[in-house]
Amino acid sequence: MKQTYAIMLVDDDPIFCHLFTKLLEHYPNALLKTSVFKNGEEALQYFRMHQHEQISLPDVIFVDINMPIISGWELMDFLQSESMELIQKIPIYILSSSISLSDKHKINDYSFINDYLTKPIFKKELFEVIDKCLSGLLPHR
Amino acid sequence: MMLDQLDLDTTLTALKYILDNSREGIVLCDKDSKIRFVNHEAEVLLSVKKNEWYGKGIATLFQNAFDESEQPIKDADVILNSAISKPTAVEKVIGVQQNGEQKKYWFSLRSKKIKGSNDEFTFVFLARVNHYKQQLLDVQEELEDLNQILSSFDDIVLKVDVEGYILNYWCNDPEHLFFPPDDFLKKNIIDLFPPDFTSKILSLIRKSIRDCVEQEMTYQSPFDQPAKKWYKLLARPIKYQTDKVIVIVSDITENVELKEETLVNEQKFHQVFHSSGIGMALFSLDGKTIKLNKKIKETLGYGSDDLGLHFRDFTHPDDIQHSEYLFESLLNGKISSYVIEKRYTHVDARSIPCLVHTCLITDTRQKPLFILAQVQDLTRFKNSEYVLNQQKKELEAAKISLESELNLLMELNHIVAHNLRAPASNIQMLIRQIVGETDANERHKYLQLLDASGNTLLSLLDNLVELLEIQQSSYFPFELCNIEIITEAIKVKLESDINEKSAIIRTDFKEKMVFFPRLFIENIVQNLLSNTLKYDDPNKRLEIHIKTYLLDGKMHLSIDDNGLYTAISNDDGELLDLKKIFHQERNSRPVGLYIIRRKILSIGGTITFDSDPKTGNTLTIQFPLSTPI
Incomplete structure (x- = not known):
């Protein structure tokens, strides 16, 4: 029986969310349950409510940058300023279509971000990331 | 009856009566200067009793005596004895302090030696002259005062007659005289000075004598040494003397030079004032114009016809209050000058911006005389300033515009880098999914998503093109x-x-x-x-x-x-x-x-x-x- 892991995707693009979810359905090493949050605000509300419930927290988080209401970077700021414990425990990836160098370099401002991934993302690259995260090696920044 | 016909006794009686009743004090001494007779008046004058003095020397009557200059006479015996022993009449004035009093009694002593057939004796006549002595002292004091007054003047005072002869002179410092006194006293001025010069002086002197009116002339020394000095000559009539005048010669070189210097300075000021490259205006202390130069006429249009105007009359209405405050501050001595930018109203009603430097002009005792305003037309400067400001604004606007353009470019770069890539990356991922998908329904769904992504991409591109077109419309x-x-x-x-x-x-x-x-x-x-x-x-x-x-x-x-x-x-x-x-x-x-x-x-x-x-x-x-x- 495959072990089940929770993946969180914070992105406002419904097409990408659909594709991302479909991709993870084919992950071979575990059963991945993907939760989609349409913007940073929704994700932040969730974290605030469930940060102390280990069972409710995802195992890996993917966050887009450009989103309405609260952007990806703004969400990172909140997580950092509120010193949420989860950021020390859960691997966090930025997943954006932006190829701007300024965006890519900005992850250096947040020590808890594991990496910057660029859309489009395909099965092989995504599964390697998931493998790393689930192998227990992560998070090690 | 003749005196010679009287007998001796009668004669002596008559003589004694005359001597005793004389209003003059009389003392009779023998040839040894011993007192032989003192008449009644002498008793009164000398406060003596005649019997007590008979046989005593005449000098004993004049103990504590003083000479005319009020110096104590130490050897009264010698002096008096020698005086009365002289054959000719001797007259002397002597002062005496009687009975220990401080007051001096002054006497005129007149002695006359008489020779008889067997003997000789001397009459000493006494008269109290305190009154005359006091008058003499007063005159001496006045004379001394006059001398002191004269010594305080540098003027030369000459007494000259109608013919031009110099009769007397007074001068505090002989250095001031043209000639040594001996060379000009009793000489005619015709013989002393050049003819042209003397004819003027003589004319002046005679006119003063004739009209009994003071006459005056100013002249420059006819001699080269001392170097060309200036003098004022005043011919003043003398009361009760119809043929003489007092001529007062005063050295006025310093005054003349000062006056000339003043005139030169005034001329300089006049030339500077009227030739100045900036406008100049003189105001009275009540703010009215008393002098305006040519540049003021050029700048503001006001000239000599407008003198008397108050500065308010041609100050811009909005600047009057401040100008009046500063003007008052000058007059009150709160400030000595001020520089302001203000607007004047031109004769043709234009407003002229000016830089105005205003100061108070005083006399040597710091008494305010008038106000001087120096006016510099700032119209060209203001115009240039306006143009510069406009250019600055244009540059700032251009800078803002360029910054805006740059920001837009950066934003567009971001849009291309991110927003356009989002649907494009979706399209690529969808194509991969479609290629690998075997389920027809899923493929159909993916195709629909592909269509939506294509539309999104197209819509974004349309907006981008529209934005660029409108941006272009700024031109x-x-x-x-x-x-x-x-x-x-x-x-x-x-x-x-x-x-x-x-x-x-x-x-x-x-x-x-x-x-x-x-x-x-x-x-x-x-x-x-x-x-x-x-x-x-x-x-x-x-x-x-x-x-x-x-x-x-x-x-x-x-x-x-x-x-x-x-x-x-x-x-x-x-x-x-x-x-x-x-x-x-x-x-x-x-x-x-x-x-x-x-x-x-x-x-x-x-x-x-x-x-x-x-x-x-x-x-x-x-x-x-x-x-x-």
């Missing part, structure tokens, strides 16, 4: 546009959409003409209308109200609709954040708003957008009234 010229005609033309263009939505469009153009690039005004109206038509509320019949009006002197255009609520605030951060707006492309109204707002702001106008879920949306544009730079 179109400003012109007067009739907004009513433009709106009607757009309505025709969008007729099918209007009809489809059964939209009601009302217009109210209180102001029809707006100064703006035509292409851009067309673009604004079309963009606003098409957005409104696109985002109508399906539960309401779309109503649009377009109006123009003037508010605070500026043209306003507003479009109200009852369409869908758009959660966009007027906050610049939101309406001007292109990245955010482009990301909301699924409701593209903000894209249009962003484009319009950006353009309006770039040319000096403002734009506000209010959206209310109940009442709908109102967009108001305020156009800049004047031609933007």
Whole structure:
């Protein structure tokens, strides 16, 4: 029986969310349950409510940058300023279509971000990331 | 009966009577100066009793005696004895302190030696002369005072007769004389001075004598040494003397030189005043013009005909109060000068900006005399300053415009780097999915998503192109546009959409003409209308109200609709954040708003957008009234 892991995707693009979810359905090493949050605000509300419930927290988080209401970077700021414990425990990836160098370099401002991934993302690259995260090696920044 | 016929006894009796009753004191001494007789008057005068003094020396009567200069006489015996022993009459004045008194009694002593047949004796006649002595002392004192007064003058005083002879002179310092006294006393001035000079002096002297009136002349020394000095000669008549005058010669060289220096200084001031390159005006202490130079005439148009005008009369009304305050401060001694920029009113009513330096002119005792204002016309400077400011504003506007362009370029770069990549990356991922998908239904879903992603990409590209086109419109010229005609033309263009939505469009153009690039005004109206038509509320019949009006002197255009609520605030951060707006492309109204707002702001106008879920949306544009730079 495959072990089940929770993946969180914070992105406002419904097409990408659909594709991302479909991709993870084919992950071979575990059963991945993907939760989609349409913007940073929704994700932040969730974290605030469930940060102390280990069972409710995802195992890996993917966050887009450009989103309405609260952007990806703004969400990172909140997580950092509120010193949420989860950021020390859960691997966090930025997943954006932006190829701007300024965006890519900005992850250096947040020590808890594991990496910057660029859309489009395909099965092989995504599964390697998931493998790393689930192998227990992560998070090690 | 003759005296010679009297007998000796009668004669002696008569003589004794005469001596005793004489009003003059008489003392008779023998040849040894011993007192033999003292008459009654002498007793009174000398406060002696005659019997007590018989046989004593005459000098014993005059103990504590003083000579005329009030010096004590130590050897009265010798002096008196020698005096009375002389055969000729001797007269002497002597002072005596009697009975220990401080007061001196002054006597005139006159002695006369008489020789008889057997003997000789001397009469000493005494008279009290205190009164005359006092007068003499007074005269001496006056003389001394006069000498002191004379010694305080540097003038030469001459007594000259009608013929021109110099009879006497007074001069404190002989150095001041033209000649040694012996060379000019009793000499005629004709023999002393050149003819031209003496003829004038003689004429003056004779006129003074004839008319009994003081006469005066000023002349320069006829001699080279001392070097060409200046003198004033005053011929003054002498009371009761009809043929003489007093001539007073005063050295006035210093005064003349001072006067000449003053004249030169006045001339210099006059020339500087009138030839000055800046305007100069002299004001009396009550603020009225007393002198205006040529430059003032050139600058402000006021000249000599306008003297007497108060400075208020040609000061700009807005500057009068401050000018008066400073003027008063000068007069009160609070300040000695001031420099201000003020405006004067030209004769032709133009306002002339000037730099004015004003100071108080005083005499040597610091008493205020008048006010001097130096006026520099700043018109050219102000014009240059205005031009420079305009150029500065233009440069600042150009800088802002360039910064805006740069920001836009950076934003566009971001849009291309991110927003356009999002649907493009979706398309690529969808194609991979479609290729690997075997289920027909799933493939169909992916194809639908592919179509949506394609549309999104296309829509974003359209918006981007529109943005760039409108950005380009800043290079179109400003012109007067009739907004009513433009709106009607757009309505025709969008007729099918209007009809489809059964939209009601009302217009109210209180102001029809707006100064703006035509292409851009067309673009604004079309963009606003098409957005409104696109985002109508399906539960309401779309109503649009377009109006123009003037508010605070500026043209306003507003479009109200009852369409869908758009959660966009007027906050610049939101309406001007292109990245955010482009990301909301699924409701593209903000894209249009962003484009319009950006353009309006770039040319000096403002734009506000209010959206209310109940009442709908109102967009108001305020156009800049004047031609933007």
